[in-house]
Amino acid sequence: MPPAIEGRALDATHGHAGAVAVTPEEAVPEISEPKAITEEKAGWIQASVTDAEAAHMLLGADSGVRPLLSRHGYRTAKRAFDIVASGLAIAVLLMPGLVLSAAICAKSPGAGPLYSQLRVGRVRRDGTYRLFRMWKFRSMVPHADEMLKELQDSNEADGPLFKIKDDPRVIPGIGTFIRRHSIDELPQLLNVFVGQMSLIGPRPALPREIVQYGERAMQRLRVKPGCGGAWQAGERSDSTFDGMVDADLEYIEKSSLSHDLGLVFDTVRSMLDGKGAY
Numbered sequence: 001m002p003p004a005i006e007g008r009a010l011d012a013t014h015g016h017a018g019a020v021a022v023t024p025e026e027a028v029p030e031i032s033e034p035k036a037i038t039e040e041k042a043g044w045i046q047a048s049v050t051d052a053e054a055a056h057m058l059l060g061a062d063s064g065v066r067p068l069l070s071r072h073g074y075r076t077a078k079r080a081f082d083i084v085a086s087g088l089a090i091a092v093l094l095m096p097g098l099v100l101s102a103a104i105c106a107k108s109p110g111a112g113p114l115y116s117q118l119r120v121g122r123v124r125r126d127g128t129y130r131l132f133r134m135w136k137f138r139s140m141v142p143h144a145d146e147m148l149k150e151l152q153d154s155n156e157a158d159g160p161l162f163k164i165k166d167d168p169r170v171i172p173g174i175g176t177f178i179r180r181h182s183i184d185e186l187p188q189l190l191n192v193f194v195g196q197m198s199l200i201g202p203r204p205a206l207p208r209e210i211v212q213y214g215e216r217a218m219q220r221l222r223v224k225p226g227c228g229g230a231w232q233a234g235e236r237s238d239s240t241f242d243g244m245v246d247a248d249l250e251y252i253e254k255s256s257l258s259h260d261l262g263l264v265f266d267t268v269r270s271m272l273d274g275k276g277a278y
Contacts, residue, residue: 045211045212045213045214046212049208049211050208051117051118051145051206051207051208053208054206054207054208054210054211055118055131055207057207057211058120058129058131058207058210058211059129059131060128061128061129062126062127062128063123063127063128063129063218063221064127064215064218065123065127065218065219065221065222066123066125066127066222067122067123067124067125067221067222067223068222068223068252069125074255074256074257077257078198078257078260079195079198081199081257081260082192082193082195082198082199083193085199085264086189086190086192086193086199087193089186089189090189090190090193093186093189097137097186097187100113100137100178100183101113101114101137103174104137104138104171104174107171107172107173107174107175108138108141108142108171110142111138111141111142112138113137113138114135114136114137114138114187115135115136115137115138115139115140116133116134116135116136117133117134117136117145117206118131118132118133118134118206118207119131119132119133119134119204119205119206119207119225120204120205120206120207120210120221120225121196121197121204121221121224121225122221122222122223122224122225123221123222129210129221131207132191132196132204134188134191134196134197134204135187135188135190135191136184136185136187136188137178137183137184137186137187138171138175138184139170139171139174139175139176139178139179139184140167140169140170140171140175141169141170141171144169147168147169148162151164151167151168151169157240157241159212159240159241159242160205160208160209160210160212160213160241161209161241161244180274181271181272181274182232182270182271183271185227188227189227191227192227196224197224197225197226197227198223198224198225198226198227199226199227199228199260199264200226200227200228200229200251200260200263200264200267201223201224201225201226201229201251202220202223202225202226202229202231202248202251202252203225203226203229203231203232203244204225205220205225216245216249217241217245219249219252220245220248220249220252222252223252223255227267228263228264228266228267228268228270229247229248229251229263229267230247230248230250230251230263231243231244231247231248232267232270233263233266233267233269233270251263
């Protein structure tokens with residue numbers, strides 16, 4: 001495990017100020033003092049922070065929500081399905097994945113075919129945040145995260161989300177294709193297999209997005225994040241932030257094995273038609 005890291009919790013509705021020593025799943029690089037929250041919006045809190053700064057804010061902080069750990073039968077069956085389905089998918093997609101990796105390396109020399117980001121998973125029993133490293137096939141040029149600040153004025157999404165239809169960071173050709181069909185998300189089957197994610201659930205948010213969540217959006221963190229879900233099966237990137245939250249909270253309220261299976265098929269259909277993804 002990485003050494004203890006001292007972070008600063010966020011003084012907001014879902015955290016409290018104060019230095020805390022924690023040992024997270026993933027080490028976060030040392031950063032300078034983060035900027036303060038700038039403005040409160042309806043349903044979210046506008047803040048100008050990087051993911052590294054936000055990760056330090058979240059370490060050891062109380063989210064203000066608690067995980068949904070009832071319905072043991074449903075959760076056990078869901079986990080068993082996740083293990084079997086993700087294991088089979090990994091085996092089937094191994095060779096195509098190696099071919100895709102070679103194509104990515106050819107189009108983006110010097111960069112590995114896989115890319116990882118710190119994401120926020122289901123909160124712990126005591127309500128503190130859980131960070132994990134989520135994997136993707138590389139669809140953007142190296143150092144794409146460092147280019148984010150200069151592209152903020154071009155953001156076409158609302159709320160804490162960041163989306164650009166014609167993102168200049170995307171690798172021409174292959175990057176556009178794998179993003180449109182969400183092929184870049186397939187390595188997250190590994191996250192599902194080890195239990196950090198589920199096949200179906202709210203999409204895992206970036207730390208900088210979480211520190212901007214209002215109380216309602218924080219409810220998304222009560223369940224495991226998913227590779228697919230109600231948002232991916234619906235409008236995807238064309239949706240608003242509030243629309244995403246509404247879809248996820250409705251899923252949490254109505255979750256069942258039959259509903260999950262339906263969303264698996266709907267997510268696969270959305271991946272094939274590519275509508276609303278960029």
